[in-house]
Amino acid sequence: LKSLAASMSHTMLADGSPMPLLDPALLASGTDQGGMSMLANESSQPRLFKATLTAKAVRVPLLKDGPTEFWTYNGSLPGPLIDVMEGDTVEITLHNQLSQPTSIHWHGLPVPPSQDGNPQQAIAPGQKITYRFTLPEGSAGTYWYHPHPHEFTAEQASRGLAGGFIVRAKQDPLAGVPERLLILSDLKLDHMGQIAPNNSDDWMNGREGQFVLTNAQNKPTVHFDAGGRERWRIWNANSARYLRLQLPGSQLALIGTDGGLLEHPITGLTEHVLAPGQRIELIVDAGKRRDQGKLIAAVYARGKMGDVAPDKPLDILTVDFSRVATGQVVSLPARLATIKDLGRPVAQKRVVFSEKMTMTNGQHGMQFLVNGKEYDMHRIDLTSRVDEVELWEIVNQSDMDHPFHLHGTQFQVQSREMDGVVKTESYLAWHDTINLKSGETVRIKTVQHWPGIRMFHCHILEHEAVGMMGQLEVV
Numbered sequence: 001l002k003s004l005a006a007s008m009s010h011t012m013l014a015d016g017s018p019m020p021l022l023d024p025a026l027l028a029s030g031t032d033q034g035g036m037s038m039l040a041n042e043s044s045q046p047r048l049f050k051a052t053l054t055a056k057a058v059r060v061p062l063l064k065d066g067p068t069e070f071w072t073y074n075g076s077l078p079g080p081l082i083d084v085m086e087g088d089t090v091e092i093t094l095h096n097q098l099s100q101p102t103s104i105h106w107h108g109l110p111v112p113p114s115q116d117g118n119p120q121q122a123i124a125p126g127q128k129i130t131y132r133f134t135l136p137e138g139s140a141g142t143y144w145y146h147p148h149p150h151e152f153t154a155e156q157a158s159r160g161l162a163g164g165f166i167v168r169a170k171q172d173p174l175a176g177v178p179e180r181l182l183i184l185s186d187l188k189l190d191h192m193g194q195i196a197p198n199n200s201d202d203w204m205n206g207r208e209g210q211f212v213l214t215n216a217q218n219k220p221t222v223h224f225d226a227g228g229r230e231r232w233r234i235w236n237a238n239s240a241r242y243l244r245l246q247l248p249g250s251q252l253a254l255i256g257t258d259g260g261l262l263e264h265p266i267t268g269l270t271e272h273v274l275a276p277g278q279r280i281e282l283i284v285d286a287g288k289r290r291d292q293g294k295l296i297a298a299v300y301a302r303g304k305m306g307d308v309a310p311d312k313p314l315d316i317l318t319v320d321f322s323r324v325a326t327g328q329v330v331s332l333p334a335r336l337a338t339i340k341d342l343g344r345p346v347a348q349k350r351v352v353f354s355e356k357m358t359m360t361n362g363q364h365g366m367q368f369l370v371n372g373k374e375y376d377m378h379r380i381d382l383t384s385r386v387d388e389v390e391l392w393e394i395v396n397q398s399d400m401d402h403p404f405h406l407h408g409t410q411f412q413v414q415s416r417e418m419d420g421v422v423k424t425e426s427y428l429a430w431h432d433t434i435n436l437k438s439g440e441t442v443r444i445k446t447v448q449h450w451p452g453i454r455m456f457h458c459h460i461l462e463h464e465a466v467g468m469m470g471q472l473e474v475v
């Protein structure tokens with residue numbers, strides 16, 4: 001948190017004015033990316049990971065005139081990294097020291113519904129709950145955790161509650177490649193330097209702050225590994241901001257998505273769009289460069305006409321390639337993983353995202369709907385059967401992009417359709433969050449393995465909060 005304060009020292013507020021209140025005493029000299037804090041395992045039993053996450057407010061002296069209040073897990077931003085192995089049993093106690101109910105949702109992980117922090121299962125201030133689940137073989141991937149209480153998810157996440165969760169494979173084909181973890185999260189401060197409440201625009205287009213932090217630091221500099229090749233895991237933990245990621249001067253290789261490695265690397269990319277909630281794994285090669293690279297979030301227009309809340313371009317991170325030594329690049333295997341096609345679906349579902357203008361007391365508003373309805377925690381919207389593969393057709397009839405997310409499983413994209421043109425997905429990959437452009441239809445194959453209630457929703461957290469969510473009951 002000290003390094004967050006330091007990294008904010010030369011920043012501007014939204015209107016372009018510098019933050020004059022910053023305390024120069026907080027300016028630190030270190031520019032290297034501070035290691036993310038790790039959640040320590042309190043268990044001595046093999047294959048059991050046991051720990052406590054305390055959700056609590058923490059005051060960080062960002063500004064001279066008074067501290068900024070963040071909500072954190074165990075006082076760290078981002079929340080401490082959970083780093084476990086396939087096959088491990090995870091037992092985590094959440095202690096709620098917030099003033100609101102909360103829960104922890106294990107985004108993307110195959111955990112039973114009773115352990116997944118559903119909105120119905122939030123705990124009151126002062127309470128504790130223990131989540132317990134075993135990570136199956138084949139679940140290696142890049143996940144995250146965040147609150148999911150009814151009505152407070154967006155607020156709690158934007159105040160700082162979110163952390164990374166890595167499940168490692170017993171046999172990782174990239175085991176020798178140095179890894180870099182980049183959790184990208186949005187920070188919006190008001191003129192007092194406090195975390196800003198949402199305005200009506202935020203509730204409509206999604207909240208975007210003045211800063212996109214990398215591991216809770218503002219525009220840090222990282223020193224590229226001397227070996228010349230790194231594996232980057234990147235999280236889009238923003239409430240609503242899409243990241244069209246570019247590292248000008250370098251080509252990127254996509255090697256993994258939300259739920260783990262691809263079968264083969266997809267090389268030669270100049271950019272990748274990461275929607276809110278999604279994660280990717282990339283291979284970044286220094287090649288011959290020895291300069292200062294910039295990781296950029298370029299403009300991404302989130303609407304059909306290109307005029308719905310286009311994201312501002314931002315440089316997020318400086319990558320210092322100057323210390324790369326020559327001739328020691330670790331080689332990459334051509335085959336990374338085997339992904340089994342989920343096979344022929346035996347049932348179908350249709351999910352339609354739409355929006356509707358409203359007028360209450362002369363005030364314009366917007367409703368965000370799933371199959372024509374707003375979320376109701378007492379209503380079941382869809383029913384599926386345990387272990388039955390289904391084809392879901394997800395249709396975006398709204399004027400803006402929405403990232404669709406389904407709890408409890410990893411799905412496979414079959415095709416994407418836009419303006420009547422159907423494109424079959426050309427490679428297999430595991431996803432739990434997939435973007436739908438305005439007017440787009442995406443077909444996915446999915447299967448649930450436990451009975452119980454699962455949520456599916458737009459991962460623009462403000463849209464989820466105002467009702468763009470449904471409930472699937474698995475029987």
Ligand code: C2O
Pocket residue numbers: 105107146148277405407455457459
């Ligand atoms: Cu990231 Cu309903 O979740």
Ligand code: CU
Pocket residue numbers: 105106107108405406407408
């Ligand atoms: Cu989730």
Ligand code: CU
Pocket residue numbers: 368401402403458459460463464468
């Ligand atoms: Cu949305």
